[in-house]
Amino acid sequence: MRRPLAKLMLPSALACALTPALASPPAANGALALDNVHVVDAEHNRVGERSCVRVQDRRISLIAAAGDAACRRGAHVLDLEGRYLTPGLIDMHAHLTLGPMEMKRERGRAVLQALPDDAIAEHNANRLVAFGVTTLRNPGGDLEAAGRYESRLAAGELVGPEAFNAGPVINNAELPGLAAAARTPEDMQAVVRAQVEAGADWIKLYTGLSPELLRAGIDAAHAQGRPAVAHLESIAWPDALAMGLDGIVHLMPLSPDLLTPGQRAAWQSTARGGTYSFFEWWEHFDPDGPQADRLVAAYRQYRPVFDATLVAFHAAFVQDQDNPYKDDARRYAHPRLLSHWNEWFTFAIGWQPEDFERARAVWPKVQRMAARLYATDARMTLGTDMSNPWIAPGISLHREMELLAEAGVPTAQLLLAATRNAADALGAGDRIGRVAPGFEADLVVLDGNPLDDIAHTRDIHAVVLDGRLLTTDALNQFKGE
Template sequence: MQRSTLASLLLPAALCAPPPALANAPSGGAPLALDNVHIVEAEDNRVSALRCVRVEGAAIATITAAGDPACLRGARPNDLEGRYLMPGLIDMHAHLTLGPMEIKQEHGEVVMQALPDDDIAEHNARRLVAFGVTTVRNPAGDLQAAARYKQRLANGEMVGPESFDAGPVINNAGLPGLATAVHSAEEMEQVVSAQVESGADWIKLYTGLSPELLKAGIDAAHRHGRPAIAHLESIAWTDALEMGLDGIVHLMPVSPDLLTPEQRAAWQATARGGTYSFFEWWEHFDPEGPQADGLVAAYRRHRPVFDATLVAFHAAFVQDQDNVHKDDARRYAHPKLLAHWNEWFTFAIGWQPEDFQRARDVWPKVQRMAARLYATDARMTLGTDMSNPWIAPGISLHREMQLLAEAGVPNERLLLAGTRNAADALGAGDRLGRIAPAYEADLLVLDANPLDDIQHTRDIHAVVLDGEFLTTATLDQLKGE
């Protein structure tokens, strides 16, 4: 993004002079020198000695000792005074363009839809950047809306993260804007082919598919050179991985096949439909039992891409109380989405007080399973399910890291999940997710070391986006503050 374009986007039209955020805005395209900064080396669980990182254009040019004259020569210097530098964060589950879930009558029938909204996309994009999220995977959505978003970024019309996109989820039932129905292997091939032609980077398969159609979707995605990810329930994750599935989303494996026969019978005897399974299934699952052991072994063997989205489920489990997720949403979610969640659409529709208590009672089991999976060598990443109830752009990714840390996932693994691992999973590990020469200059400057406390990822001093240094004041503007 051009610097002059960024400035014009952030300046209120009524102001003649730039606000503090842009008072020292650079001009002329001179290199940028980030001096006196420790690089967070999560792979080795340490930080470097003080360095000078030289950025030319949108890429890192050199990394040398702090104060190196060659790094500073002809550059715009930024003395970071011993702060900490890490790659920009990657949210692997951000429905960037998704609008509210709506119900309407059409030809006498009730129809649900989730149409894209470009205004929501821009709102989300600005706040993602403000919280240090420089790349996202949009795991399901309208590909025309995704193309418009990318074009606006390319034209310099807006500020936002780079997006890797899936099309509408492929399921046994359609939902305008969000899901496409298929009923045969032939239809699956047609839908996958059409999505790839429309620019899909991933193929997203969904819970209603039969095992045969799930396998057909995986195979069709691979024929077209695309990875396949899935949100699964009735089909066991272990079976799907054996089929060749590349990735799984959400730590909610509510499959009867992941319970012992006794557990399965007890669950099915009292199970209710809908989202009650979010806690009822966990009441019977043993995260230390043989089924859990088999799942961990499958993750080690197949190394799927995985994002737990704990924050989305935790927000549902505590929805009956005042909580940080609601506070975040009130400050940073788009007003249309916030009104929608306040009016009726949440993941806890119909839950009674005892249901919320049961959900909170199983949370330690969810945490334990998360810790076990994140301890494997699978391609573990971070995601939020942004644009779904009570998930706010940007800040909720920091909440996700905190929840995983509370579950026992080490800080260095969380940082890798949110940077290097995600970039590799996106097929962009040769240009994103690391601090090294020739890598894109998407960077996060922190006031404190996130290896000491993962909550320090929120202590943002500046964000570098495509080589552009965004100060704290600029980030506050992007947040709408």
């Protein structure tokens, strides 16, 4: 059962606001019939014949031929005129509640913090739904803020995706609002236990951990019945997967152990700290070389959950130019975050013109490695790193799909990564991520066939969120347009 149990109990003011967006008042029994629609079958790379999909009690109750009397009986019927139906999209890397990175003075020294913001969470939730995102994985943040979001969903005070939450990422240093410190295996056990008790669905481990602490974090998460996912740099991904790590985020391996001895020496002789490694490491890595083969083999053996978040890095690589990410942010990001990115916080702080040129020069290598990893049978999903610089809610997931399509990932595989694969990775594949009887009614109606062109995932005609139909007017309201 979906955890925000009362998501459809919208407050009266919001229900009134959405009334014009409904094609007609819903049926008294709450049934909805999406008639004359093609169900997209990404698993078999095809679309079905025109069908009628009946939604009742927040679930898909029947899929029949178009015009089927039993499907339409007593329901609010929406003739979709041959449009296309997919499961709701899942963003596996969306910092829903994250506020701006800020500096404060504490005992005479500067301390970085990233405190949660409930207004930003509500803003993000609305825009995610408007772009067809009905579920998310929150990869690190304040669990009290996550709890407030879920409580407001359950009370009908806002409309948004279901969230699966990690607590603050666990690292070797604390960052209030975003990172908790663990400096010994005993610390790690205590932090993991406290996060699970506070409601964490999974555990996020971070770049500063030693191999000993990474293993301790994996073991502690598993002892608490939670998967462990990590953002890693110094520790080579195959080594972490051999420890039992369940998932990896960001296509930035950045480990010296994934370079040949000659490549490693060349990189380390000139490497600068910070985000320069986003391109300097790639200048020495060969995505078709033996270390890349080792990485691909590890993905095939251990089948980790993975989201590449290409969009977050590409946005940094083109930050010196006019680009669509800035346009997206101006239209859809919360004003506090937009101001923050414009004023100082980006992933390209300190980069000079030649650094941007070097970054763009390695982008084909990043694309090539993405294509190789997404061709494995690992549990490949999609994420955006939403709320980090220039990553606006909702639209960025579509841009992530387009970047991966440009890298050569087939459209059907991208749709599976955004739906079925992600649902399975979240442990919810028995109730979301598919268009099938018995599954929860989180659905997206598209004007074009996304198997023909992944860009059609943007052509959203309607969203069904937990059984509630939202059409163009409501979706535009949620976008702020």
